Amino acid sequence: MSTIMSESTVQIFFYALMLLLAFGFNSGVAEAGMKCIEKERQALLMFKQGLVDDCGYLSSWGSDEGRKDCCKWSGVQCSNRTGHVIMLNLKYKVDPVCPNRPLRGNINSSLLELQHLHYLDLSVNDFLGNPIPEFIGSFTKLRFLDLSLANFSGRIPYQLGNLTNLQSLNLGYNSLYVSKFGWLSHLNKLTQLDLDFVDLSEASDWLQVITSLASLRDLYLASSTLPSINRPSLSSMNSSTSLALLDLSSCGLSNSAYHWLFKISSNLLALDLNSNQLAGPIPDYAFSNMTALQHLNLSLNQISAISKSFGNMCGLKTLHLFYNNLTGQLPELFLNLSGCSKNSLEILKLGGNKLTGSLPDITEFSSLQELHLFDNKLDGSFPEKFRKPSPLVILNLDGNQLWGSLPDLSVFPFLTRLDVSDSRLNGTVSEGLGRLSKLEFLDLFGNSLEGMITESHVSNLSKLKYMDFSFNSLALNFSFGWFPPFQLEYIGLLNCKLGPHFPKWLQSQKNYYFLDISDTEISDAVPSWFWDLSPNLYYLNLSHNHLEGTVLDLSLNYAGYPGIDLSSNDFEGPVPPVPGNVTSLNLSNNKFSGPISSLCSISGEYFSYLDVSDNLLSGELPDCLLRWQALAVLNLANNNFSGNFLNFVGSACPLESFNVRNNSFVGEIPPSLKKCNELKIIDAGDNKFSGTIPAWIGDTLPKLAILSLRSNQFHGSIPRNLCQLSKIQLLDFSLNSISGAIPKCINNLTEMVEKASSNSTITHIYVYYRSATLDGFVSKYDDVAVIVWKGTDQQYKKTLGLVKSIDLSSNKLHGEIPEEITSLGGLISLNLSRNALTGPIASKIGQLNLLDSLDLSNNQLTGEIPESLSLLNYLGVLDLSNNNLSGKIPSSNKLQGFDASAYAGNLELCGSPLPVKCPEDEPAQSPAITMQHSEDGIVSTGFYVSVALGFIVGFWGFVSSLLLNRSWRRAYWQFLDHTKERLCTNTVPNAAKRQR
CATH class of the missing domain: 3.80.10.10 (Ribonuclease Inhibitor)
Incomplete structure (x- = not known):
């Protein structure tokens, strides 16, 4: 629904305001003696009987003596002249005491007695999917009817066509449909019509009926299902002379819609076409007839280029084109807008596209107050110089690839918001920044800026509330006794240089809700004044410094549902008490010692993340862990906890990461983990767990990515x-x-x-909350695992998902x-x-x-x-x-x-x-011996003569011994006989076997 308020909308609000003022006046008249009419009172009581009122919104509706006058009931207003009920306003409003409990039930036909109703509002309640009662068409004096967001379904009754005095009709955000639109043509006084989310796919006459309503100024059809419109039917269509605001967002419109939009009205002031299927370049004729157009929203389509005709819209004030497919050079797009619209355009939103190039001199657009270019591909730089002063209030260049220094922006004296985060800016920050005295929001996060930020950069920024210099190479060089003129609410200085001493200027800041001074090269004891923290604080990050000393009681110093990160420092002593409503707590990589019983103050309602790894903690786990039913990340690794691990989870278990590595836990892996079907990490290595590996791990943990049971006592x-x-x-x-x-x-x-x-990390998302209304901020926790790699223990975090x-x-x-x-x-x-x-x-x-x-x-x-x-x-x-x-x-x-x-x-x-x-x-060996001499002279004639003589002497020596010695001769012949018998004994069976 468009955020632009048309003149007719103002009239409706004015009319409602007059009725409310009249209600206050009439209440006084009623006190003077005017009572409500009895049959109307009874009708209201019967209507109440059909409703379930969990929160007592209708508690003033009663029949006892003190509450008989229905004109004094909440939501009821009577005429001061006749006493008739003329207004019934039961719209549900969010009640923090009783949230999300509107009225629900049925609408009793007893309301027919209220024939003098001018105003009926039953919106934002729950009527259980029932159809809109047809008898509402009998309230012929109605001027205002609002049944939106009330869980009605079915066909819109044609009897509503009898409400000829109706000026405002709102049926949006239900499950309704219309088959024919003829009944609507009777509502000639209608100035505002809201049919958001109504199915109009069978109402082929909708466009003709809408354009025939002479008084209709505001038409809301967001997320409605529209029928296709063929070109022949356009020839009989009249252009509306009254329609000023048209909301067709999320209607599935394609490029064919340009043809009938061209004819619908030349008097349109506001047109919302966001979240449709418009694709490619916008044709020149599409909006050329809309000469009065002031507000155009084409966001969330697939538009690749805008027409030069946009530059000729002399009254155009706002142009929304974020999240399309706009390509090309940004200066060329500005050139297409450089007609008379250059002098009228106030808000230009081009974020979420693919525009490239440098930032042009935007001061040429003399009326421009907001420029949104976030999430593009700008790869140039700022202009060397802006030519003239500009009324610019907001400049958002977040998420581009701009390079170079941040220039002097003093030509924008009205600038309140400057966001150049997540770019590639390098160089230094100009001291001209200090002349932006109206600046409230300053975000330089995630660049490569370097150099000093001195008092001259910020001394005049008395209205500054949001300051983020994180992930730069900036050094804040403030004198020790200097106190800034601003009171910051958001302080982001991650990865800047604040140290070596703890920044004294923080002592003057009393209103911050977010403080991140992690990895800022502070090597110092935290001064006692710091622990008297801002009462608004809901996020504190002091991690990755060399902070020393003990941490004082934190339990009384936080608002909302805070997150606390004190990891990777040199804090020592016992674990400090923390707020009972904390959502995340990281005390890892310090020197905290002793038990963690002080954490039992945590209620656990939204407590989703605890990391106390790499400390000197000991003892058994306290039973209060059983209360932490929202815990998603639990990391107790590298301490000296002992005993059996608690079965700490209840019926529902959101646990995603369970890391108890390198402790002294005994017994089995907690069987209650089988309920934690969101688990991605189980690291129970280097403990004394025993038993068999649980089979339920494979049955009930479908998302498990890491399972380490290394160095325990498992068997089986x-x-x-x-x-x-x-x-x-x-x-x-x-x-x-x-x-x-x-x-x-x-x-x-x-x-x-x-x-x-798909991912290099294994990441868990958790939320920390600023207030009891649960306006949360999302953060993340990247898991860590130790893997034996190439013979040594290696810790993986940023690349864990790839291992x-x-x-x-x-x-x-x-x-x-x-x-x-x-x-x-x-x-x-x-x-x-x-x-x-x-x-x-x-x-x-x-x-x-x-x-x-x-x-x-x-x-x-x-x-x-x-x-x-x-x-x-x-x-x-x-x-x-x-x-x-x-x-x-x-x-x-x-x-x-x-x-x-x-x-x-x-x-x-x-x-x-x-x-x-x-x-x-x-x-390889030589295959034969020849009589030839070898190269080295070893084989010779003498060699062969020696071999022959040796053979003769050996042979005849053996034979002569047998001839001369009888006992030797007898033994020799016995040996030959034995050998013959053995050969025959073995050879004959073997031969038989071979034959078989």
Whole structure:
């Protein structure tokens, strides 16, 4: 619905105001003696009986003596002349005491007694999907009827055509439809009509009827379903002379709508076409007839270029084109607007497009007050100089690629909001910034600006409330005793340089609700005055500094539902008390010690994030954790907590990250985690958990991405149910006593099959709230996991989502490595070492072509190394040592590039880089001995003479001994007889076997 208020809207509000004033006057008259008419009072009581009033809005409607006068009832107004009820206003208004509980029920026909009604408003209630009662058409004196947002459904009754005095009709935001529009043509006095969300697809006459209403000025058809309009029907259509405001947003209109929009009215002042299907360049004729147009909204379409005719709209004040497909150079677009509209245009919204180029000299547009260019692709710079002063109030260039310094903007003395965040601005900030005395909002977040921000930059900015210099290389250089003239509400200085001393100027700031001075090079003790924090504070971030000392009681210093981050400092002492309504708390990487019982003050209603990892905390967990039913992130890693872990979750469990790594917890993994079907992370490594790996992990945790049970006391086999973890990307069961075989269904881990990952991080979204009305701000928490990588513990955070790893090392697994594991093509690391695995290495292991680390050492693997292993081009770590592998190491630059230790302990393995040569690699022998002399002279005639003499002497020495010694001769012949018998005994059966 358009935000522009037309003259007729003003008239309606004026009329309603007069009625309200009359109501106040009439109440006084009633007190003087005017009573409501009895039958009308009874009719209202009967109407009340059909309603459910949970919050007592109609508590003043009664029949006892003190409440008999219905003219004094809430929402009722009577005529001071006749006593008849002329107004019934039961519109639901948000009640923080009883939120979201409007009236609901049925509309009793007893209301027919109120025949003098001028004003009937039943909007924003719940009438249970019932149709609009036809008898409402009998209130012929009605001038104002509002049934919007009241859960009506069905056909709009044609009896409403009897309300000929009606000036305003609002039926929007229900589930209604119209088959024919003829009844509407009787409402000649109608000036405002709201049919938002009404289905008009069967009302082919809607356009003719609408344009025939002589008094109609404001028409709202947002999100209505319109019938198609063919060109022949346009020839009989008259142009409306009265229509000034037309809202056709979200109606599914395509480019064909330009033809009838061209004819609908030349007197239009405001036209809203946002969220349709208008595509491509806007044709020149489309708006050329709308010479009076002041406000045009074409946002959220697919428009690629605007017409030059826009420059000829001499009365155009606002032009909204954000989130389209506008391309080309920004200066060219401004050139198309440089007709007479250059002098009238006040608000120009071009954000969310694909415009490129530099920022032109916008001071040429003499009336321009707001320029929104956020989320484009501007890749130039600011003009070297703006030519003349400008009335500009808002300049939003957020999310572009502008470069260069932030120039002197003193030509914009009325500027209240300057946003150049998330660009590529470099260089320095001009001291001319200090002359923008009306500036309230200043956002330089996420650039590459450098240099000093001194007192001269900000001393005159007395109205400044929002200041964000985060993610720049700016240093705030204020003198120690200087106090700024402003009272900031938002202070964002992340990654700037404030230190080494704690900034004294913060002591003067009393109204801030957001303070982020993280990573600002402060190495100092926090002064005691700081802990007397602003009473409006709902977000505090002091992380990644070197702040020292103890943290004082924080429980009384926060408003709303705050978030607190004190991580990565040198705070020590006990965990401080915090506000009971805190939503996020990060105390990680400090020196806090002792138990965490002080956190029991947290009510847990909106408490979604707790990180106390990397401290010196100890003891058992307090029972108050059972109250934290909204917790999404729990990180207790790297402390010395002990005891059994609590079954802390209730019937509903929003927990997404469960990290208790490196503590001394005992017992089983908490079975209550099976209710946490949003879990993405379970890291229980380096504890003393025992028992078997729970099978329910695979059955009830479909989103689990990280499962680490490393270095515990688990036994038993790996449950086949874990193969259902289709999202798992890191599986670590190393250093346990797990036995059995690796499940063959491991190829069902489909996330490891995929070679690409959609996100580099595993992120959890949480919300911290500014007030009890729950106007929340979204933040995020990136998970951390420790992975054994190339022999050392590596911590992954920003790239955790890209890591895909299986580590089953140091267990008692046996059996063969399943061939199915080779289908996990996304694996980066595979470690099956120090088990009792047997059989060959899977022949298709080369399919794991992203593998960077492979460790199969210290098993009982046999067979040859598969040739496919040489295909692993990314392999950086390989260890096959201490197995029973045999044969030759396949030849490739990759496999020969590893140290020999990668293959050591395989006694039958040969080939480079091992020193053992394979038989086929030995040099070939000479096939025959010839009488020729060798090159080195070893084989000679003397050599052969010596061989012959040796044979003769040896042979005749043996024979002569047999001839001369009888006992030797007898023993020799017995030996020959024995040998003959053995040969016959073995040879004959073997021959028989061969014959059979």
